[in-house]
Amino acid sequence: MAREASDIITILVGSALHKDPSDVTEEDIAKTRDVLAYADPTKTAPPADAVTIPIQPWKGFPRAVKRRAPWPEFPAMDGDPDLDGSYRAVEHLGDEDHRAGVFVDNRDRVLHLPVRDRQDEYLEWSAKRNRDGKITKLTFVAEGYDYFSKLFEVDEQRVVELYKEFTKVSTIRADDLRAKDGIYRQLNNGVRRTVAEPGGFNPRNRLNVNPGIVHLSHRANSLGAEVNLAGVSGIARFKADGSQMDASDPEKLLCCNQGGNPNRNSDPLISAEAYKVVLTKSTYTLANPVGLYIAGVADGLLLPDNNTAVPREWWKVVRGRDLWDEKNSRVLRLELEVPEKEKFVVGDLIAGGNQVKYAGQIAELLNVHLFVTVWKRADGSIGPIVKCDGTCCRLRGGSVLEPTDDGKCSEGFEIRYPDLLPVPKPAPVAAASPTTALLGASITSDRVSATR
Amino acid sequence: MTDRPLQLDDIQGNVLGGFNTDYQALIALTVRDPVDFPRAAKWLSDQAPSVTVASEVLSGRTAMKVAAGPSPTWLCIAVGARFLKAARPEVLIRDQAFNDGMLRRAPSMLNDKTDPAQWRVGGSAAVVDVMLIVASNDEPSIAARADALCADAAATGLTTTYRETARRLDDKEHFGFRDGVSQPKVAGYDDDPAGALCAGHFVFGYPKEVGGPPFSPVVDEKGLTDNGSLLVFRRLAQNVQAFRTYVAEEAARISPEWPGMSHEHLAALIVGRWPSGAPVKSGQTKDPGTASPDNSFNFLDDAQGASCPFGAHIRKVNPRAGKKDVVEVPRMLRRGIPFGPLFDSRPEETDRGLCFMAFQSSIKEQFEFLTQHWMNDRQNPAPGNDLLVGRSNDVRRMEILGPAGPVEVRAAELQWIVPTGGAYLFAPGRSGLAKFGAPAVPFGLWKLKQLWARTADSIALSFE
Numbered sequence: 001m002a003r004e005a006s007d008i009i010t011i012l013v014g015s016a017l018h019k020d021p022s023d024v025t026e027e028d029i030a031k032t033r034d035v036l037a038y039a040d041p042t043k044t045a046p047p048a049d050a051v052t053i054p055i056q057p058w059k060g061f062p063r064a065v066k067r068r069a070p071w072p073e074f075p076a077m078d079g080d081p082d083l084d085g086s087y088r089a090v091e092h093l094g095d096e097d098h099r100a101g102v103f104v105d106n107r108d109r110v111l112h113l114p115v116r117d118r119q120d121e122y123l124e125w126s127a128k129r130n131r132d133g134k135i136t137k138l139t140f141v142a143e144g145y146d147y148f149s150k151l152f153e154v155d156e157q158r159v160v161e162l163y164k165e166f167t168k169v170s171t172i173r174a175d176d177l178r179a180k181d182g183i184y185r186q187l188n189n190g191v192r193r194t195v196a197e198p199g200g201f202n203p204r205n206r207l208n209v210n211p212g213i214v215h216l217s218h219r220a221n222s223l224g225a226e227v228n229l230a231g232v233s234g235i236a237r238f239k240a241d242g243s244q245m246d247a248s249d250p251e252k253l254l255c256c257n258q259g260g261n262p263n264r265n266s267d268p269l270i271s272a273e274a275y276k277v278v279l280t281k282s283t284y285t286l287a288n289p290v291g292l293y294i295a296g297v298a299d300g301l302l303l304p305d306n307n308t309a310v311p312r313e314w315w316k317v318v319r320g321r322d323l324w325d326e327k328n329s330r331v332l333r334l335e336l337e338v339p340e341k342e343k344f345v346v347g348d349l350i351a352g353g354n355q356v357k358y359a360g361q362i363a364e365l366l367n368v369h370l371f372v373t374v375w376k377r378a379d380g381s382i383g384p385i386v387k388c389d390g391t392c393c394r395l396r397g398g399s400v401l402e403p404t405d406d407g408k409c410s411e412g413f414e415i416r417y418p419d420l421l422p423v424p425k426p427a428p429v430a431a432a433s434p435t436t437a438l439l440g441a442s443i444t445s446d447r448v449s450a451t452r
Numbered sequence: 453m454t455d456r457p458l459q460l461d462d463i464q465g466n467v468l469g470g471f472n473t474d475y476q477a478l479i480a481l482t483v484r485d486p487v488d489f490p491r492a493a494k495w496l497s498d499q500a501p502s503v504t505v506a507s508e509v510l511s512g513r514t515a516m517k518v519a520a521g522p523s524p525t526w527l528c529i530a531v532g533a534r535f536l537k538a539a540r541p542e543v544l545i546r547d548q549a550f551n552d553g554m555l556r557r558a559p560s561m562l563n564d565k566t567d568p569a570q571w572r573v574g575g576s577a578a579v580v581d582v583m584l585i586v587a588s589n590d591e592p593s594i595a596a597r598a599d600a601l602c603a604d605a606a607a608t609g610l611t612t613t614y615r616e617t618a619r620r621l622d623d624k625e626h627f628g629f630r631d632g633v634s635q636p637k638v639a640g641y642d643d644d645p646a647g648a649l650c651a652g653h654f655v656f657g658y659p660k661e662v663g664g665p666p667f668s669p670v671v672d673e674k675g676l677t678d679n680g681s682l683l684v685f686r687r688l689a690q691n692v693q694a695f696r697t698y699v700a701e702e703a704a705r706i707s708p709e710w711p712g713m714s715h716e717h718l719a720a721l722i723v724g725r726w727p728s729g730a731p732v733k734s735g736q737t738k739d740p741g742t743a744s745p746d747n748s749f750n751f752l753d754d755a756q757g758a759s760c761p762f763g764a765h766i767r768k769v770n771p772r773a774g775k776k777d778v779v780e781v782p783r784m785l786r787r788g789i790p791f792g793p794l795f796d797s798r799p800e801e802t803d804r805g806l807c808f809m810a811f812q813s814s815i816k817e818q819f820e821f822l823t824q825h826w827m828n829d830r831q832n833p834a835p836g837n838d839l840l841v842g843r844s845n846d847v848r849r850m851e852i853l854g855p856a857g858p859v860e861v862r863a864a865e866l867q868w869i870v871p872t873g874g875a876y877l878f879a880p881g882r883s884g885l886a887k888f889g890a891p892a893v894p895f896g897l898w899k900l901k902q903l904w905a906r907t908a909d910s911i912a913l914s915f916e
Binding site: 056057058059063066069070075076081082083084085246247248249250251265268269273276280295296298299300301302306307309326350351352353354367394396397398399 | 547548556560660773778779829830835844
């Protein structure tokens, strides 16, 4: 995480100084670091009066799946508790979490590496079923795959032990978890991105999908993404007309700072919560240890009598602590199982008046959150105010947002927030008046210099 | 993309705009013998011309207000899932809540553990197949029309299992607070487009956002559901004395931490508004009074809950731009009306409360979400229980920020609001209602799709 924190500081300093990040010097960082609202905890220790608090939780069931309901490919069935198809859709295994392309190794062999590619709110889950198809155990995790990648670098055997413990597969070896020849995403546009270095941990290994779950697997469910999001949210922004962004529209704010996926609940809401800290003239950083945690479970799961709440002790915190204390809950792995002495299983419990047939029925009850450490700024300001890094386009006739850093939209998309970026300079043959063309730049310059 | 104009000659008038009359007769009808479903469906379709549509409410509002003596009556009709399935088996609304029904889902989704056998409406012995709402400013006119409708319905096998006349109380509910202040505006219907929501949040067949696809979560090749809306009806009994006693005792309990705290002030903090409808603000100790309560505020500048506590009812059901756990705030068109006499005029009468009614396009994602995940939840959309209406398995708590710091207000089990029944219903458009009378299609395309899906599902299911 240290590298992500350092990188984001470089980007923020670049924004504050109107420099490309590649031109930012160590001196720039040293001079500017302390005026930023986001602090790199490896360089700036929180003061003694700093407080660590949870931000408002978000729903663990993916917003994107709900927004697409009803799902035509998952038709309604008589007596089934998934009339709109969301519970089946969310179980999809595939590679939708990456941009269109294929996975390859360093010998250009195509790899098939499906994961839970629709569970994108920093919560993923797995259901164990009996011979009758009934759920007997549910496991929810909120632990980033990049933590396991790092752990694999320093202690392969510990990762193997955790995998054995959580999958109950005693024959697992380190090589089963290793990306021997690397993993790369070969995008349809020709770009190739590294997923795992040769010999490193394979975050999309099959053992994390079947027979169980050890950690998060969706590309965006990483601690690195969390750090990046926290970082880019930690600087005040202004729109193309010079007016300051507020946090009233989390989607718009995220489109402005380009910190994540605006179609989720998590990213826009995390960004908005962090941004509110900035506007209260405070500095913050992600609390140590950096993590994403299950924040709590809502009421709504009942015994087969459809009347009595499931006892809390049936929820087992396997990694982490304090499930029922929302101000302190740091749960990384949570399991639900009915004690053996009972005459029924999880699949006999009732949610929404129906037996639990799908894990999603329970996932809807879970919240996720993270912790920040906050302290008041000494200078009483909100720090630098910088322009938006982008905006979003919206699918025509739809609601899906696509971030864009230059205001240009893909085929089939149209601009959603035209006020975040300056109007692109017209082509030379149809040049606008000098005043118009300079408007965005002059405002940008004035605003930043006035607030530094 | 140009969004579809609202079909005001088809959408029922109680959905958009709302009846808002002084009196409303609520009638629940039940088919006792399944053989009567076709006759009942035919009768229902025959009522289509007389159901009151949105354009008629718009044009008739003035006449309704000024009429002296016998006045016009308006009619709203909605059906339950059992009736829809029996009458039009080829039609399916893909809303889990509507199909399962309130009776089945109340314990888990609404945390309502009351005995359904004691429900006044919609209980285990009386499924609500059809609901009629007759509205007017003249009570005898309502009674006459309701009598006629019930008699006609009975002749087709529809038994009246609940009938009640509700009355407005100067736009207040029984605890004395102004009600219905915050209603979402509907784009294309309300004159002021600022902040209006697209009609798809409330009516089938329209986008949920400008330029978006129409929201029609249905299997319905004949268009019966087009211009329809899902209605939640819930009968909530209010114990005024219990609420007053609680607030007085709790105000006294916390007074050492917040000197001078009055029961009126605490009640306002629990609600989030003063009885006049004015939103609570930091520093106030009395109702400032207002003729037209402000609804333009948000909680962006109240990040600590200093003005309006996080657990205040109005903040729990509509966090506006404040803390929340989902990006979109679910909204409903609320059409509730009180029943029973005012407590202070007839304290010996105990049956009073609110006939809660709300229209939406997804009961699961709107009414049930608001109830389960916000009103009944201690954590979302911001910390604290809704002490006014929230139900919880724990002692309920909310924090208010006093002059000397945070003060915890506590309440055990919710005693001043007791659910006494209700139903999840579908209010079709006038043209959709007319289609109920056509011969039933016994085996629709959706059945074939179901069979296909089941087959695929059984192949795909792998046991671990």
